Amino acid sequence: MRVHYSDIEAAATRLAAVIDNTPLDRSQTYSLLSHNKIYLKLENMQRTGSFKIRGAYNKLALLSEQERSRGVIAASAGNHAQGVAYAARELGIPCTIVMPKTASLSKVEATRRYGAAIVLHGQNYDDAYAKAKQLQEATGLTFVHAFDDPDVIAGQGTIGLELLRQNPNLDAIVVPVGGGGLISGIAIAAKTIKPQIKIYGVEASGAACFRRSLDTGDITTLEAVSTIADGIAVKRPGNLTWDAVKNLVDDVFVVDDEGIARTMVMLMERSKVVSEGASASALAAVLTGHLPFTEKEVAVVISGGNVDMMLLSRIIEHGLVAAGxxxxxxxxxxxxxxxxxxxxxxxxxxxxxxxxxxxxxxxxxxxxxxxxxxxxxxxxxxxxxxxxxxxxxxxxxxxxxx
Structure with missing residues (x-):
């Protein structure tokens, strides 16, 4: 592993004055529905509206003066973009973000308000990533990967530290999976502290690159991705994150968009929590019976709440139909x-x-x-x-x- 527990501890110290220790909220409703004791880790309440600020700030804080002066570039469907833009503003670093043309307008505008220069390109994260790498090579900017970077993974892993400080009795953690940076960091931290804890990932069925890769035994690139959960719409696992997932993650579940939409509606109605599709996916897996046990203490990471209001309106309508x-x-x-x-x-x-x-x-x-x-x-x-x-x-x- 290129990321060690000590890296995550150092990231936690570095981030102490920057991020919020988000609540771990016990839910009676989801506990009854799943026959487990369910706790929601509310990263939708984090600065910039998602967990991404953790990895982005940790990465930028470790750049050399020369790298800072050149500026940074990143590719993102939205949350990583806001995390990098916020961190760059706080640290005085010039910042360019490449986002898909399909990115939520609210995420694009929020990123721009943090001071980043925006380039819109392609139809998904992978298209934006290819364009960002092209621009990075042409300009000499420092590339800040959304998930396949040791410093980014270490920053995301601080959630694992927080979870086990908030509830040392946790038996399992359920995490949304896109490129795998979040679950990799959490798995490294949590399994170092408590080796017997179970770590489960959840992907959308229209973007299940880790599930496909685990089934084939090696990194597999999907031909296309299609899901309402744009934050986890990734075609290919990262190299670092693939190593972490195959060695530390106990299983990766897959949920469909119907289940995600229904869960987003339920989170708003029952918990008063605004969740984007990516973060609702983890709870969707819990509520559809994917966990192989009952009567355990389970943390579910609600990874972000940055959802476009027009999209949210359509998802609410769709979720209401799906839920009868x-x-x-x-x-x-x-x-x-x-x-x-x-x-x-x-x-x-x-x-x-x-x-x-x-x-x-x-x-x-x-x-x-x-x-x-x-x-x-x-x-x-x-x-x-x-x-x-x-x-x-x-x-x-x-x-x-x-």
């Missing part, structure tokens, strides 16, 4: 007084709430004397949707669910 909290029915009714009132009464009978209703007389699919009604309703869960569906069937309504 929202449903849409399209049906035809006789075009006569009272027909619509009867349909509305059926919704009220089962305790559902109408969000919107559209009433159309003009459609090529309608026969004379019929109207089409498009009905969106709020429901409690899938069972409630089924109750409403059965109520409609019992009243003779023919409908489509959208």
């Amino acid at each position: 909290r929202h449903a849409r029915f399209v049906t035809t009714l006789p075009d006569r007084p009272g027909s619509l009132a009867n349909l509305v009464a059926a919704v009220a009978d089962v305790g559902a709430n109408i969000v919107s209703i559209e009433h159309h007389r003009l459609s090529q699919s309608l026969v004379l004397g019929q109207v089409e009604v498009d009905l969106a309703v709020e429901t409690r869960n899938e069972e409630h949707i089924e109750e409403l569906r059965q109520r409609f069937l019992s009243l003779g309504y023919s409908f489509q669910m959208k």
Whole structure:
């Protein structure tokens, strides 16, 4: 290992006046749902809104005067960008960040406000990374890797120190995985302090490069990545992080975007926590039964909360549908007084709430004397949707669910 426990301890000292010791919050809700004692490590409350400031500041603080004077460059989908930009501003270092064109507008603007020069390039992190390396070679700037760097990994590992100081009884830590810097640092720190502790990683199914690499036995590059969790949308593990994960991480789970969206909604509703997709992935794995045990003390790293509000709105809507909290029915009714009132009464009978209703007389699919009604309703869960569906069937309504 190129990163040692002593490096993480030194990083903790270096970062003491820069970062916040974020809360480790016991959750009764998730404990009951998972049959374990669940604690949320709330790095969404960290400065810059994610854990990335830890590794970025540690890296920049260790640069030589010559490297500082030349300036730094990094590639990022957003959180590493903000961490590097913030650290560079605090340390007086010129900073350039290459971000994908698909990066969240809020993350781009936040990075710019920290004083970085922004270059938008490509459709994902890997495209931005290739461009940043090209610019680095042309300009002589110091490259600050998002995850495959010993100083960055050591900075992220300070979370492992904090976790076991906050709760020495932890049996396991569950961590979102993109390039692997966060889980590598946490695993090195936690397994040095407590060798028997379990470390689990979680990837999005549309960007599961570590799971694929573990299955094949060597580093594997994905052809493409596609996930709402942009912070962990990485095609290839790092070389350093691959070594750490295959040697120290007990397993890597995979969750789909449906589970991630549902968990983001649950975090907001139950815990009042705004989480981006990447950080919700770890809790999604816990809530979908991936842990191979019960009745253990488990920390789940909520790695960041920097989510674009427009994206968040769409994810909330999608998550509500996935969780059975929202449903849409399209049906035809006789075009006569009272027909619509009867349909509305059926919704009220089962305790559902109408969000919107559209009433159309003009459609090529309608026969004379019929109207089409498009009905969106709020429901409690899938069972409630089924109750409403059965109520409609019992009243003779023919409908489509959208």
